[in-house]
Amino acid sequence: DQQVKQNSPSLSVQEGRISILNCDYTNSMFDYFLWYKKYPAEGPTFLISISSIKDKNEDGRFTVFLNKSAKHLSLHIVPSQPGDSAVYFCAARASGAGSYQLTFGKGTKLSVIP
């Protein structure tokens, strides 16, 4: 039973346009969410995170939106660049003392077309 779901295995976007990657979760105890980017033959690289006390966090071209009532978060990349082509993973962590575990989605492969 997947607690973090990325329902789109792949996404293609034209260079310069907006990329929107979606993630849904089921565990209401999740209070910290992260997005990672992964290139082939490399480990995941941390992109951006958001705490459940916020509904938006922005870092340059990357913005993460959190809708707690819908248990949904999304990553917006504007404008998209060819170098953004990678697999993007959504991850979540539950609250509680000693909680180290991140639960990951299966990933969405983004292709930015020049």
Next chain:
Amino acid sequence: ETGVTQTPRHLVMGMTNKKSLKCEQHLGHNAMYWYKQSAKKPLELMFVYSLEERVENNSVPSRFSPECPNSSHLFLHLHTLQPEDSALYLCASSQGEGNQPQHFGDGTRLSIL
């Protein structure tokens, strides 16, 4: 060197071999992790060490044995593995358990013959 370094990058071994994966972090973090990524499955947490003590062990078979001699080094000792253990093994580190991201190495691609 900076970041999280894993060696070797690739490993092929037979089911009766014994080998070890090594991870080193240069970020001054106090928590380290082993993850497994199998094809078409999400990353699965295997072990967590905080301040060199194991704090989580997610029902991992005993043929995987972690070791954390200090806060910068983490090992995964492997023995009598099965073909289904072929996967990408990723090490990560973080600063404590708060809202801090985990930083990953590039992984070891393990193939069991």
